[in-house]
Amino acid sequence: MIPLSIPHLAGNEWTYVKECLDTGWVSTAGAYVSRFEEDIAAFTRSKYAISCMNGTAGLHTAMNLLGIGRGDYVLAPNLTFVATLNAISYTKADPLLIDVDPASWQLDLKLLERWLAEHTSITDTVCTLREDGRRIAAIMPVHVLGNLCDMDRLQQLSEAYHIPIIEDSTEALGSTFKGQHAGTFGVFGTSSFNGNKIITTGGGGMVFTQDEHLATRAKHLTTTAKTDPLDYFHDEVGYNYRLVNVLAAIGVAQLEQLPDLIRRKKHMDAYYREQLGGVGDISFQRITPGVDPNCWLFTFRTGRMRELLTYLNDRGIQSRPFWTPMHDLPMYERLRYVTEANNARAVHATAISIPSSSGLTDDQLAEVVGHVRAFYS
Ligand SMILES: Cc1ncc(COP(=O)(O)O)c(C=O)c1O
Numbered sequence: 001m002i003p004l005s006i007p008h009l010a011g012n013e014w015t016y017v018k019e020c021l022d023t024g025w026v027s028t029a030g031a032y033v034s035r036f037e038e039d040i041a042a043f044t045r046s047k048y049a050i051s052c053m054n055g056t057a058g059l060h061t062a063m064n065l066l067g068i069g070r071g072d073y074v075l076a077p078n079l080t081f082v083a084t085l086n087a088i089s090y091t092k093a094d095p096l097l098i099d100v101d102p103a104s105w106q107l108d109l110k111l112l113e114r115w116l117a118e119h120t121s122i123t124d125t126v127c128t129l130r131e132d133g134r135r136i137a138a139i140m141p142v143h144v145l146g147n148l149c150d151m152d153r154l155q156q157l158s159e160a161y162h163i164p165i166i167e168d169s170t171e172a173l174g175s176t177f178k179g180q181h182a183g184t185f186g187v188f189g190t191s192s193f194n195g196n197k198i199i200t201t202g203g204g205g206m207v208f209t210q211d212e213h214l215a216t217r218a219k220h221l222t223t224t225a226k227t228d229p230l231d232y233f234h235d236e237v238g239y240n241y242r243l244v245n246v247l248a249a250i251g252v253a254q255l256e257q258l259p260d261l262i263r264r265k266k267h268m269d270a271y272y273r274e275q276l277g278g279v280g281d282i283s284f285q286r287i288t289p290g291v292d293p294n295c296w297l298f299t300f301r302t303g304r305m306r307e308l309l310t311y312l313n314d315r316g317i318q319s320r321p322f323w324t325p326m327h328d329l330p331m332y333e334r335l336r337y338v339t340e341a342n343n344a345r346a347v348h349a350t351a352i353s354i355p356s357s358s359g360l361t362d363d364q365l366a367e368v369v370g371h372v373r374a375f376y377s
Contacts, residue, residue: 001317002316002364003357004196004319004320004357005196005356005357006196006357007200008257008358009253013254015253016249016252031245032251032252033243033244033245035252036051036243036252041208043255043258044181045184047209047212048208048209050207051204052241054205055190055194056086056192060239061241062087062190063093063166065217073095074136075096078325078327078342079325079348080168081142082323082326084142085326088140094335094336096335097326097327097335097338097339099341100343100344103285103286104288105347111340112338113153138164140165141167143167145171146198146295147287150289151178151185154185167183167188167208170192170205172296173199177288184208188218189208190208192204196297197296198258198294198296198358199254201248204251207222222238224240226238261358269298272365272368276300279372280376282372283301284301285300299353301350301352303350305349305350308372308375309352312352315371317367317368318355327345354372
């Protein structure tokens with residue numbers, strides 16, 4: 001089988017993990033945690049990076065630190081992985097869904113801008129929904145598949161409407177918009193190091209912020225809010241959201257390889273686009289002008305998605321459909337949803353992800369292409 005997206009552990013992972021095991025520093029303390037944070041902050045040119053146990057925990061921490069809670073709305077795209085909405089729900093705030101652009105699959109900014117103008121008010125630097133007066137506490141762009149929306153425009157809207165940005169940049173490590181790294185535009189950004197991501201620690205996450213006070217608060221809140229190195233004194237309800245040293249050691253080794261992994265992903269992306277362009281009714285994700293994507297997982301649209309999915313999986317080419325839109329999930333079907341044509345549903349009905357693991361050989365890529373072409377011939 002040619003797998004969809006598996007880890008590529010070809011660097012110093014073994015050496016660094018062995019060091020953790022040999023020295024006994026496997027758990028919540030240890031030098032690799034801060035080294036991973038420093039290395040990733042340097043790579044992304046983020047002032048601060050705070051590690052945590054997964055991307056979802058990172059998103060939840062960002063919500064908590066912005067004081068988001070019951071009675072608030074948080075704007076989020078309808079097309080995302082469920083963790084984005086779950087993180088909002090943990091705080092008791094209500095997600096308010098915005099449709100996506102049918103070509104880039106990111107937040108539809110034109111739709112958002114119109115909706116903000118028609119349906120919200122600003123009083124004392126707080127944006128509220130006119131209909132019920134409730135606060136719109138944050139907006140969460142999701143950088144779907146390592147692409148981004150026009151971040152200049154989103155930042156203008158964020159400033160004009162006083163709605164802070166929390167980036168779900170979990171899929172976009174290494175992607176940039178006009179040279180600036182994903183995750184560093186918002187009040188907070190996040191990374192995930194889940195097994196299928198561009199680098200992995202098995203499970204893990206990172207919170208990015210450019211604000212010293214928020215960085216200190218993020219560390220505090222994710223490490224049980226303990227205030228004294230000796231005494232068990234905690235000054236608020238904290239979380240045990242730490243990334244452990246043995247996993248951070250894997251992260252340090254993975255990060256060393258990230259530039260090579262991105263190069264490999266870009267090669268794959270260019271190859272697939274060249275080989276599959278014009279085949280059947282295949283169409284590709286439009287990359288937003290100004291974005292240099294990490295090309296994490298190759299995904300395209302076709303009207304015959306379900307048929308092709310079965311065809312490829314039956315032939316050992318592991319392929320996946322895209323996320324079910326949030327508004328089509330039972331716990332989120334009653335949410336407010338700003339849409340004109342429900343593009344999220346149309347993308348879901350037609351999008352298919354094909355093998356994109358960094359370790360795939362050129363022969364394997366050619367085999368994938370051969371099967372896709374054969375399907376349409
Ligand atoms: C868009 C998106 N948001 C959030 C997450 C959650 O990250 P994690 O699985 O590390 O909790 C993921 C990845 O799994 C994701 O793809």
